[in-house]
Amino acid sequence: MADLLTRSIQDYLKNIYELNETGGPAATTDLAARLRVAPASVTGMVRRLSSSNPPLVVYKKHQGVTLTRAGRRAALEVIRHHRLLEAYLVNLLGYSWDEVHEEACRLEHVISEDFETRISVLLGHPTRDPHGDPIPNEDLTMPADETRPLASLGLDETAMVKRVASEDPALLRYLRDIGVVPEARVTALEFSEFDGNLTLKVEGRRSRIVLGKAVTTQVFVDK
Numbered sequence: 001m002a003d004l005l006t007r008s009i010q011d012y013l014k015n016i017y018e019l020n021e022t023g024g025p026a027a028t029t030d031l032a033a034r035l036r037v038a039p040a041s042v043t044g045m046v047r048r049l050s051s052s053n054p055p056l057v058v059y060k061k062h063q064g065v066t067l068t069r070a071g072r073r074a075a076l077e078v079i080r081h082h083r084l085l086e087a088y089l090v091n092l093l094g095y096s097w098d099e100v101h102e103e104a105c106r107l108e109h110v111i112s113e114d115f116e117t118r119i120s121v122l123l124g125h126p127t128r129d130p131h132g133d134p135i136p137n138e139d140l141t142m143p144a145d146e147t148r149p150l151a152s153l154g155l156d157e158t159a160m161v162k163r164v165a166s167e168d169p170a171l172l173r174y175l176r177d178i179g180v181v182p183e184a185r186v187t188a189l190e191f192s193e194f195d196g197n198l199t200l201k202v203e204g205r206r207s208r209i210v211l212g213k214a215v216t217t218q219v220f221v222d223k
């Protein structure tokens with residue numbers, strides 16, 4: 001279905017999906033901020049999407065926007081393209097994980113379903129992208145993700161980093177340099193109630209690291 005939608009519509013659906021997953025109905029102001037457009041433009045678009053055939057969103061004034069089943073499938077198709085492309089760029093073309101987001105954003109709208117399938121087969125049907133985000137299945141269902149924020153780690157608790165929910169290249173480079181990447185094992189050593197800083201030991205590294213909430217709320221772990 002995604003190939004029948006404009007790039008702009010695909011971007012709207014993808015961002016609505018992400019906002020719905022983290023906080024319920026998407027506010028038009030949040031959508032405007034993410035898409036860098038005027039709130040009035042967002043209102044006009046979501047009204048258009050709610051009256052399309054089939055409807056792609058449900059929009060209620062002052063209550064936000066949610067995806068219909070058709071809208072969710074279209075969003076997941078674009079997300080599958082994006083995350084497979086990121087895996088392809090890192091694993092086969094030598095990109096680093098801080099370089100791939102913008103490249104994948106450009107390509108996700110134009111690849112065919114055949115190209116998507118070939119990437120998946122070539123990579124051995126990956127289940128997560130280079131940042132650890134789950135890749136929607138071929139049937140456009142999102143695998144369950146039971147990770148929790150690094151900030152929730154208790155003292156002396158050890159867990160494995162599974163994903164980093166950030167597109168910020170500077171943060172991704174920093175995390176790579178200190179070893180806080182998917183599949184790394186970390187142990188919480190100290191926690192400061194005053195400022196929320198978490199002191200960690202990364203397996204295989206000698207020095208301790210101290211991370212603030214701005215980072216520990218974007219890194220997700222699994223026991």
